[in-house]
Amino acid sequence: MHAFITGLQQVIYASFCLLSLLTLRDWLRHRDRPRARVAVAIGTLALVVVASDVDTLTGARYVVPAVATQVLFPWSGYAFLLVRDAFVPLRRGVRIGVGVVVGAVALSGVYFAGQTTPDGARVALPLLYYGIWLGLWSACVIEPIVKFWVVSTRRRSVQRARLRALSIGYGLVIVILAFSFATRAQATNPAVQLVIQLTSLAVVPTLYASFAPPRWLRVIWRQDEEEALAGAIHGLLLSSTDAERLLTEALDWAMRLVGADGALVRHQAGTVIAAGGLDSLSGDTISVPLTLDGEPAELVVMPGPTTPLFGADEVSRLSQFAVVLSTALERARLVESLERRVTERTEALEAKASELEAFSYTVSHDLRAPIRAISGFAQAVVEDYASSLPDGARSFIDRIAENAVKMGTLIDTVLAFSRLGRQDLMKRTVRPTEIVATVLRNRDAEIRELSVAVTVGDLPDCYADPTLLEQVYENLIGNAIKYSANVNRPLVEIGCHDSTYFVRDNGAGFDMRHAAKLFEVFQRLHRQDEFAGVGAGLAIVKRIVERHGGRVWAESEPGAGATFYFTLGSTR
């Protein structure tokens, strides 16, 4: 057991030496203040371990290792406080004040270490001094441990893990000291020694992980961010249409992924396009290629004091991220240009539409004036010269007047039809029953005169523009009456089945072969002398129904009546 413990002691001793060499190498490579202080802190801690080990091995006989332990130990705590200062600055007064106290304690340690008994052995340290000595060290170390932990809670996953490793590493040293102090009576007990040594051994990898985490550990630390990114990537890269926002968010993700403190995207020429976090390049940056607006650019991430060292793994992960980002940026750029083009075309289309509207307005106004003159003066001739007109002349003049009126009606129809296409729908919940009742009331005289039997079934409420729906019923019922006027017992049936409204008559009907022409403007399936009309009614019905998102169709057979069906699209 003793041999094992001694062997373990050697391992710890070697580990601490190795650890301090690694921190030294790390500092030599980067030469920045935080790393210098980490190297000093770990180095002094290693020296303390070695010195106390030598002291123990030599049976505490020699002054030099003892003095080294007494002097170095307080300073190793202070060095850790300075590490904290490099990451999270302390006030200057605190830093200097604590330095003076530590210096005083170290000096008094030299005094005590120099005291020897007459037989040459060292005098045991007074308990009070021992307490101050440990207390000071603990204070210097516990404060940063707590501080690092607190700061870590505000950091992203990778930096958080690194700060915590630093906290835990020093926390373990505190535990060892506290445990040794508590069990100092059983200092030679192998079990106690074993616990102390195993814990000491655990300190080494923990501290090592804090300043130079190995690749596999960084991958584990990054795992949280990778998972978060996986959840966010769809929204970030595939549905973002704003390239600028996309870049800002992507920079944030790039920093989170590798625990960096700054990131930027710049063109090859050096122009910075977007930046996040630290604004000046410092330390050991990673730069990966990126494509921005079809041109080569680069994504650069910068480490901060609490960033672990970047390795090949971070570079490849960022390159991968940059490829996806390039694609997303390209996509956002396309979407942006597409939107711009759609806007431009919509504006052009709207301009055309209003031009057309102005044109149709002018046409209606200007075409009407000559028609007015034709019918007005035709009438004037009749009024003023009726007695001197031969019969033939009178009938020609009447036909001039009739045609002028008809032309006026056609113009009105075209205008009404074009108005239907542009006017806003004033949709609300309407009761077709009431609308049908109004239409029938207006046609009451006609219905009675032709003795048309009208039946109205159950008509469910719908969501529509009431004025336009009335126009639909007006046209359909008007047609039904008109085309059934010649049959023996005219019958018009108005109803609804499965949200499909219908108007049925037993009149002339039509050949289904011509059904396609039925709803076209100015298309008629009957001759003017059979049934009068300009052929716009059903076209208007179709336009209204389609503007409501519905559909209209008809079923018929010549001589067997016709049924017109329509739907009104969604209920809302």
Place this chain on the structure above:
Amino acid sequence: MSAAQSVEILLVEDNRDDAELALRSLSRSHLTNPIHVVKDGQEALDFMFCAGEYAHRSIDDLPKVILLDIKLPKVDGLEVLRQLKSDDRTRLVPVVLLTSSQEEKDMIAGYGHGANSYIVKPVDFQQFSSVMTSLGMYWLMLNEIPPAHA
């Protein structure tokens, strides 16, 4: 029309045919109120505000009603209407818009500027008469139209 006689109806109409048909319709109904015809918006404004060739007129000598076409050369009917209705001296003269169609746009814009009524062309006496009645200008008919059986 003599210069001395007060104008009772001002007809603002650029279309020769429309103006003639309107005058014909009014005269066939034995409406003998003095009518003055102007051919564009600027002339209408000059007449009302006694400017240009109408500088000799007195601004207090207001017509009883203005029949105003919407589409006019130089200054259009709606602008004439706006100017008449925004001037305290002419604000109270009833303005009847003559529209070429029932295009709601004209009507809404016309009423927005304070038109008192509108008539769709060609102006027939029945419609004119009913508009006058609704404007409360019975006297314009009653005084001037001889009894039907006179």
